Amino acid sequence: MSTLQPDWRKRFSQLRAVVTIEMRRYFFTRQALAIYLLALAPVVIIGLHAITSPLGRHCNIAEDTEILAGIIQLFYVHLGIFFGCLILFTWLFRGEIVQRSLHYYLLAPLRREIIVLGKFIAGAVTTSIIFCVAVSLSFIFMYGHFGPKGQQFVFDGPGLHHLGAYLVITVLACFGYGAIFLALSLIFRNPVIPGAFFFGWETISSVLPATLQKFSITFYLKNLAPVELSGKGLLSVFTVVAQPVSEFIAIPGFFLFIGLALYFACWRMRTIEISYAKD
């Protein structure tokens, strides 16, 4: 009877092995270069701003706080992390198929669900680390150049709370987009095209009815943002303000969303057959 019981310790060690192997690969690939570029581009601009405006000569903290909120909520969450995850997570399985190496994993004596979870965790941790470092650097440059005033804002004011919220948003975005793209890559041969439609959905989600907004990643992340952005542009005219949800609902709701996507990916992986010639 004991042989039918799942050996969780063995499965956990297998999962850890997959995560370690994969993480080593993701940090130093060509695809990672694009992710570094996406993550660090705003850091360079903010660094330039810090150099050209020492001690806040041409700016003030309130204005820069709103700009940083815009960069994190619009650039990082909507574009940088989105495309970073699109690059990395669609490559987790499609890349192995293109490079004709997926069968090595499939021939190894481990459950396919462990391969999916291991690859997902490795990808999510990699993107989270890269983007969290970038967000932290952006934050440091944005307030560092104000000198004592900036220090006061960070340590005696709401600064650290803002940083914490931004890091939580970044990590959740990496996990959320990652799960979606991982699932898409197991359905479509070229998952980038459905990814483009998903991008369109995320972009217009704010103008959709409140019920439909709950089927987007940005809806949950928006509720966690410490600074509310003032609406600008055409979409703001049609924006439907949905009932905000508390952190205690947003975060578990978000993980439920991720769990469903991963469950689907595991289910799909169980029946997947690879034909390198076809792909």
Added chain:
Amino acid sequence: MAIYKRLYRPYAGRYTGHRFRFWVITKSALRTLFDSRFLLAFFVACNIPFVIFLLIIYITNNAAAQALLQMKGSPILIDNFFFLRYLIFQSTLSFLITAWVGPGLVSVDLSNDALPLYLARPLTRTEYLLGKFGVIFMLTSAITWVPGLMLLGLESSLGPIGWFQRYYWLFGSMFIGSLLWIAVIGLLSLTLSAWVKWRIVATGAMLGIFFALAGFGEALNQVLRTNWGHVLNLGYDINLAWFNLFRMDSVTGPYNKPAIGRLMELPSWAGWVSLSLLCAFCLLMLNKKLKAREVVR
């Protein structure tokens, strides 16, 4: 085993003229592409807006149709802004088609080392590139300027007296505006296809260049308090060029605000220059990559 003597037998069929050899590549690629039913369906769906615009023009200019629909005159004004909206709409669809088709055009030949096989034949590198570009040109032309000129022709014939004399230049604007867009997206997708080995990555890079670069430009504008970050936004650049071509300065938007006002942050030459630089860069990169050579490992 029987061994048959095989002698050289030259090709006995009809030769394609020197000038149109690139067409062989285009024709064969198009045939392969349209084997996909999904692409065919999407391509047909791309022309639905054309039918809608056609109906709008017909109803606007036909009193009997208006009476039948119980309309008191048409609420839609058919002017340069109408045709610009058509071009903007169709160019979005043509971008999707190019993002789908373009990245796979050259990468397949490069990853399978098939380029020397092409260039060993009486075909120059320019003709090879022209053949591949022809695929994108044919697909996107069929949904941008060809139906656009048909709409203009219809409006010229059905529209009020003097419409053609007032807007005859729109034929040129529609044609040049579409060609500019096709050149930008076509060259960009071919460059990515040549430099990025895998189709998935090339498609992702194409979307990334359009959207992430626009976001980066906007961040640049906000942080450095400038407007020049817009030049990184290819959509903004093409709009600058189109607004210039469609003479949008003369059209007023809602609440009597000039429609051009939204884009007045940069002069129109900035759009033309950045698009030209992008095309030149793409050609340079293609010239560097598309060489018949064998890599011996």
